Amino acid sequence: MPAAGRLLAERHKDHRKRHPLLPAEYEDEQLAVVEVTALWESESASGAVLLEDSELTGYVLGAPKPSPVWGPNLWVEAAGQAVREPEHIRDLYAAAAAKWVDDGRTVQYVVVPDDADLLDAWFRSGFGAQHAHAVRPAPTTRLEPPAGLKVRRALRDDIAVLAELDLVLPKYQSRSPVFSAGELPTLEEALADWEESIDDQDYATFVAEYDGRVIGMSVGCSVEKSSAHSGLARPDNAGFLGYAAVLPEARGHGAGRALGEAVMQWSADTGYTAVVADWRVTNLLASRTWPRLGFQQTFHRLHRAIGY
Known part of the structure; x- marks a missing residue:
C-alpha cells in the first residue's frame, strides 16, 4: 500500500498540472495511501502489481458494486490505478482481469x-x-439568460412540470445512442419525490420559461452530495450541476445553456470556486452543451463488456 500510494500521489500531482481545480491534498503520499487502502479493503477487491528490480512501478485494483444496474460488474475507481509507464497498464489489466x-x-x-x-x-x-x-x-462575471427566456427558482406550483421534466433525461438516455439500462421512474414517483423535496435547502432548483410556459429545469447542489465525485475526483469547494432537462418540443431556444449557467451563477453566489458536471458521452445534447459552457473533462469512465 505505501508504494502504491506513492505512485498515486505522483500521478495526481501530474494530473493537477492540467487540472489545478482537482483537490491538492492527494499529492500527499499519506493521504494517497489512505485512498488506495480503502479500495483494497472494499469487499471482494483484487488486482495486480508490477515489480521492476523489486520496486513497485504500477498497480491496478478493482472491486464490484452491489447495484444490479451495473450488471455483473467490476470497478477500477479513480484511485484504483497508477503506473510509471502507461503501456504497462495493459499488462496489469491482463493479470488482474483473469x-x-x-x-x-x-x-x-x-x-x-x-x-x-x-x-x-x-x-x-x-x-x-x-x-x-x-x-x-x-463564473466571475454575471450570467444572464438569452432574450425571450426567463430563468427563476422553482416554486411549489411548478411540481407537476418538474415531475414531467424528471422523466425527460432518463427517457432520452434509454434510447439511441445512449441505451442506458437505468430504471425509468414513473410520473407518480416523480410527483411524490418533488412533493417531499421541493423545499430542501440543500438543492437549488431552477426553471426556464418561454412564452410564459416552463420548458426546462436544472438542479444545483454541493458536489459533496454526489457519490460519483469523491476522493481524487472531487474538487474542493465546488458546486454541482446535478440535473438539467428541457422538454423535447421546446429545444432550440437556448434553455439548456441558460439552465446550466443558472447553476453556475448560483455556485458563484453561494461562494463555491468551482463547478462540477458529468454526462454520458453518448448523450449528444449534454456532450456538446456542457463543454461549450467551459467544463473541461478531468476523468473518463471507460467500459468493457466481455464475452460478446
Missing part, C-alpha cells in the same frame, strides 16, 4: 484520469468511453 472474469465480473468499468497515453493503453485493452467527469471555475 480473476475478474473467472469470478463472473464480465462488465468492467474503469475511471481514468485525463492522460492521453494512459487512455490509449486502456482503449487498446478493449475499453471504450462511457461517461465524462468535468470541472470549470465558477
Whole structure:
C-alpha cells in the first residue's frame, strides 16, 4: 500500500498540472495511501502489481458494486490505478482481469484520469468511453439568460412540470445512442419525490420559461452530495450541476445553456470556486452543451463488456 500510494500521489500531482481545480491534498503520499487502502479493503477487491528490480512501478485494483444496474460488474475507481509507464497498464489489466472474469465480473468499468497515453493503453485493452467527469471555475462575471427566456427558482406550483421534466433525461438516455439500462421512474414517483423535496435547502432548483410556459429545469447542489465525485475526483469547494432537462418540443431556444449557467451563477453566489458536471458521452445534447459552457473533462469512465 505505501508504494502504491506513492505512485498515486505522483500521478495526481501530474494530473493537477492540467487540472489545478482537482483537490491538492492527494499529492500527499499519506493521504494517497489512505485512498488506495480503502479500495483494497472494499469487499471482494483484487488486482495486480508490477515489480521492476523489486520496486513497485504500477498497480491496478478493482472491486464490484452491489447495484444490479451495473450488471455483473467490476470497478477500477479513480484511485484504483497508477503506473510509471502507461503501456504497462495493459499488462496489469491482463493479470488482474483473469480473476475478474473467472469470478463472473464480465462488465468492467474503469475511471481514468485525463492522460492521453494512459487512455490509449486502456482503449487498446478493449475499453471504450462511457461517461465524462468535468470541472470549470465558477463564473466571475454575471450570467444572464438569452432574450425571450426567463430563468427563476422553482416554486411549489411548478411540481407537476418538474415531475414531467424528471422523466425527460432518463427517457432520452434509454434510447439511441445512449441505451442506458437505468430504471425509468414513473410520473407518480416523480410527483411524490418533488412533493417531499421541493423545499430542501440543500438543492437549488431552477426553471426556464418561454412564452410564459416552463420548458426546462436544472438542479444545483454541493458536489459533496454526489457519490460519483469523491476522493481524487472531487474538487474542493465546488458546486454541482446535478440535473438539467428541457422538454423535447421546446429545444432550440437556448434553455439548456441558460439552465446550466443558472447553476453556475448560483455556485458563484453561494461562494463555491468551482463547478462540477458529468454526462454520458453518448448523450449528444449534454456532450456538446456542457463543454461549450467551459467544463473541461478531468476523468473518463471507460467500459468493457466481455464475452460478446
